[in-house]
Amino acid sequence: SAVISQKPSRDICQRGTSLTIQCQVDSQVTMMFWYRQQPGQSLTLIATANQGSEATYESGFVIDKFPISRPNLTFSTLTVSNMSPEDSSIYLCSVEVGSLVEQYFGPGTRLTVT
Amino acid sequence: GQNIDQPTEMTATEGAIVQINCTYQTSGFNGLFWYQQHAGEAPTFLSYNVLDGLEEKGRFSSFLSRSKGYSYLLLKELQMKDSASYLCAATNAGNNRKLIWGLGTSLAVNP
Numbered sequence A: 001s002a003v004i005s006q007k008p009s010r011d012i013c014q015r016g017t018s019l020t021i022q023c024q025v026d027s028q029v030t031m032m033f034w035y036r037q038q039p040g041q042s043l044t045l046i047a048t049a050n051q052g053s054e055a056t057y058e059s060g061f062v063i064d065k066f067p068i069s070r071p072n073l074t075f076s077t078l079t080v081s082n083m084s085p086e087d088s089s090i091y092l093c094s095v096e097v098g099s100l101v102e103q104y105f106g107p108g109t110r111l112t113v114t
Numbered sequence B: 001g002q003n004i005d006q007p008t009e010m011t012a013t014e015g016a017i018v019q020i021n022c023t024y025q026t027s028g029f030n031g032l033f034w035y036q037q038h039a040g041e042a043p044t045f046l047s048y049n050v051l052d053g054l055e056e057k058g059r060f061s062s063f064l065s066r067s068k069g070y071s072y073l074l075l076k077e078l079q080m081k082d083s084a085s086y087l088c089a090a091t092n093a094g095n096n097r098k099l100i101w102g103l104g105t106s107l108a109v110n111p
Helices: none
Strands: A004-007 A010-013 A019-025 A031-037 A043-049 A068-072 A075-080 A089-096 A103-105 A109-113 B003-005 B009-013 B018-025 B029-037 B044-049 B053-057 B060-065 B070-075 B084-092 B095-101 B105-110
Touching: A004 A089, A019 A031, A019 A089, A019 A109, A031 A075, A043 A068, A043 A075, A043 A089, A043 B095, A075 A089, A103 B044, B003 B084, B003 B095, B009 B018, B018 B029, B018 B084, B018 B105, B029 B060, B029 B070, B044 B053, B044 B060, B044 B070, B070 B084
Parallel strands: A010 A109, B009 B105
Antiparallel strands: A004 A019, A019 A075, A031 A043, A031 A089, A068 A075, A089 A103, A089 A109, B003 B018, B018 B070, B029 B044, B029 B084, B053 B060, B060 B070, B084 B095, B084 B105
């Protein structure tokens, strides 16, 4: 497995501002993902963070709203831009470790937009 | 279409056995995951089934029938700490990394 940390753990932000969430892994991993989990909802994949290239976004998510960086094999950031109350959610990063197919999740960032 | 169905809520008694069912429909299928998620925490991996049959791992077992598009998670000797949401997720064809997630089954274990 891997030890994954996220910063911040929670934040309350004003409408129209942006927040950058960091995900740090204690070992090099090939695949890193960003998810959103809204209250009472399932996990929704936002994008796959690719090291050294642009992230791969899922349908309904765009780079202008959720820019992602992945400068190396242990770190990624997700920015939630121009926030609205609808962006209030838990944001989770996950990784695949080595040849294991299962994903391991970070503790999540609870975002509230007022 | 792609869909995962699982019951919304279940209740069981400490020491008992509970079975949480999951049916899936995907455009292609590679395998099925079960995750446990305690309130306010991240999901943690429980099991991954690729082949038909039952896989046992301590108090937890997971079953898969590919022909029926059906899986279940069996929890034995229930403990209070097993109160959590249990998420079923299927891997999509051609892309093992993209998971289709169910809404989760909230299990309450009562004394």
